[in-house]
Amino acid sequence: MIVILTPTDQHDVATRDGLWMSAADAEKVTGWTLKPEGMCRAELCVPLPETAVKGTDVDVAAFWRKLGGPAIASEAGDVWALGAPADERNHALEGLMAPDFTLPDVDGVPRSLSQLRGTKVFLATWASW
Amino acid sequence: MWQTLYDELKDKGFMVVAVAEESRGAEHARPWIDQARAGSTSSYWQLVDTEHRLEDLYNLVNVPQAVWIDERGRIVRPPETAGSTDHFRRMDLSTRTMSPSDQAARLAARQAYLDAVREWVNTGRHAMPPDVARAGLPKVTPEIAEARARFRLGVWLRAHGRAAEGDLQMAEASRLHPDSWSMWRQAADLDEVGKASGPEFWERVQALGNRPYYPPPKL
Numbered sequence: 001m002i003v004i005l006t007p008t009d010q011h012d013v014a015t016r017d018g019l020w021m022s023a024a025d026a027e028k029v030t031g032w033t034l035k036p037e038g039m040c041r042a043e044l045c046v047p048l049p050e051t052a053v054k055g056t057d058v059d060v061a062a063f064w065r066k067l068g069g070p071a072i073a074s075e076a077g078d079v080w081a082l083g084a085p086a087d088e089r090n091h092a093l094e095g096l097m098a099p100d101f102t103l104p105d106v107d108g109v110p111r112s113l114s115q116l117r118g119t120k121v122f123l124a125t126w127a128s129w
Numbered sequence: 130m131w132q133t134l135y136d137e138l139k140d141k142g143f144m145v146v147a148v149a150e151e152s153r154g155a156e157h158a159r160p161w162i163d164q165a166r167a168g169s170t171s172s173y174w175q176l177v178d179t180e181h182r183l184e185d186l187y188n189l190v191n192v193p194q195a196v197w198i199d200e201r202g203r204i205v206r207p208p209e210t211a212g213s214t215d216h217f218r219r220m221d222l223s224t225r226t227m228s229p230s231d232q233a234a235r236l237a238a239r240q241a242y243l244d245a246v247r248e249w250v251n252t253g254r255h256a257m258p259p260d261v262a263r264a265g266l267p268k269v270t271p272e273i274a275e276a277r278a279r280f281r282l283g284v285w286l287r288a289h290g291r292a293a294e295g296d297l298q299m300a301e302a303s304r305l306h307p308d309s310w311s312m313w314r315q316a317a318d319l320d321e322v323g324k325a326s327g328p329e330f331w332e333r334v335q336a337l338g339n340r341p342y343y344p345p346p347k348l
Contacts (some may be wrong), residue, residue, distance in 0.1 A: 005281050007185055070275040072282055075294055079285060083278030089188065089269040093207075096259055098198040099186040103148065103176040106155050106162050111146075111174050117202050119142045120250055124131065124195040124211045125183065127150045127311070128161055129318035129325035 004029050004060075005081040008101075019061035019071065019080060026058040030082070039063050098123070130193075130212070132165050134243055135173045142200065143250045145173035150192055152179050152284050152315050180284055184311055185277045188267050191310040191343070197249060197256065205249075205256035207265040209346040212242040218334060218342060238345070245348050255348060265347075276306035280315075287319050296320065310342070 004011045004019075011029050015021045023034035032039040034056070038047040052062035061071040061080070068085035092099050098121075102112040113121065135145045147165075149158040155177045162175045183189065187196055187208055195211035196204055216231040227235065248254040257265070279302040286295035299316035306312060313333065314325035324330075334342055 003285070005285055007277075007281070008182065010285075068271070070271075070278040072275065072278045072298070074282060074286060074291075075297075079282060081278040081282035081285075083274050083281070084185065086269040086271050086274040089186070089274065090266075092186075093188065093204070093266050093269075094263055096204045096262060098196065098202050098204050101182060101186055103178050103182065104155070106149075106159055106175045106177055108155070111176055113146070113198070114202070116144050116146070116198075118200050119144045120200060121144050121146055121198040122131070122134070122195060122246055123146045123148070123183075123187075123198060125148050125150050125178075125189060125192045125311075126130070126161075127192045127315070127318075128153075128158060129151075129314050129322075 002077070003079045005079070006030075007082075007084050015060075018059065018073075018077070019064075020054075020057050020059050023056045023058055026060050026063070029060060030064070032063070034058055130165065131173065132169050134246060136169060138247065138250045139171070139173075141250050146176065147173060148176045148178050148183050150178050150181050150184060150311055150315065152181070152287070152319055154179055179288075180281055181277075181311060181315065184309075185281075188269050188273070189311065190267070190306075190308050197246075199256060203259075204262055206346075207257075207262055208267065209265075210343040211346075212239040213343045214238045214345065215342050222331070241348065242346060245346075272305045273309075276302040276309065276312065279305070280312050283316065284319075292320075 001012045002015050004013055006029065013021055013025045013029060027033050032041045035045065037045040046066060048063060052059040064071040064082050068087055070083040072081045098113060100112060100114045102110050105111050131145045131147060151158045158177055166172045189208050193211040193213055194208045196208050197206035199205045214235050216227055216235040219231055220227045245255045249256055279298045283295040283298035283302060286298060296316065299312065303313045303316065314330065317324040317329065
């Protein structure tokens with residue numbers, strides 16, 4: 001099993017040769033579904049190179065890089081981080097709808113920005129360092 | 130820092146969401162939060178972001194930065210410095226003090242920023258039209274996207290007892306995204322509490338030359 005970190009989740013997945021995994025696991029990790037046309041999400045399909053599909057297995061690292069996102073492995077290859085593609089982040093911000101998020105408060109209670117619709121929100125960062 | 134603002138404006142459809150970019154976790158942030166809350170009957174949200182997710186989503190590079198969001202969930206001011214200034218760069222490092230005029234200027238700038246938030250809540254002023262807000266958004270580059278992924282990996286490795294491997298990922302993240310003070314300072318802090326404001330930090334600040342550490346908001 002290896003660990004895959006996505007921007008908001010962590011998955012433990014059986015893989016081989018890098019990030020080759022079953023289409024079912026690929027869908028769980030990425031939210032994209034393997035179809036004859038490629039990897040698909042809602043109406044959108046991204047064609048995969050022939051070298052990135054074998055039967056029902058998918059090379060998720062190759063797919064992710066095709067999407068334009070970084071796929072970074074630890075030196076030991078046992079932990080991977082799949083980052084959001086730059087275009088996806090820019091597109092979301094340029095739409096000016098504040099990207100929603102859920103984070104725990106200091107007592108562990110999960111809070112989502114979307115709960116605050118209807119009020120003005122001053123969203124500010126700080127740190128102890 | 131925001132409690133007074135919140136106490137004053139909370140009945141006017143206003144909320145403060147303070148997010149601690151703190152990979153050491155909630156207990157490390159708690160003393161500051163307790164201090165901010167002290168003496169107040171109700172509090173705004175105090176969230177803890179160990180993986181710096183908010184910085185990934187909003188393309189942030191330092192603390193404190195703020196984003197203003199209206200009732201419909203739209204960004205009306207893009208990320209900007211929230212009340213801090215560069216006067217600290219001129220302080221006497223042996224005594225850690227600023228000149229009286231710098232201290233006054235620093236306080237005045239903070240006050241002006243807080244007043245701008247008040248005006249926004251009370252009158253709507255300082256909210257930017259969409260095209261202006263959009264033009265003020267910092268662009269995410271492929272290098273920044275990779276830096277975020279490496280930073281996330283580094284935090285995970287650090288949290289799982291693999292400090293040396295984690296440090297390598299974080300150092301590469303800072304190399305790819307040198308403008309992110311948050312990544313560099315968080316990595317330094319994970320290495321050793323205090324290192325984020327130690328001699329290496331001051332060297333990095335010096336190296337900015339005429340460039341700002343805290344770009345002033347365009348109010």
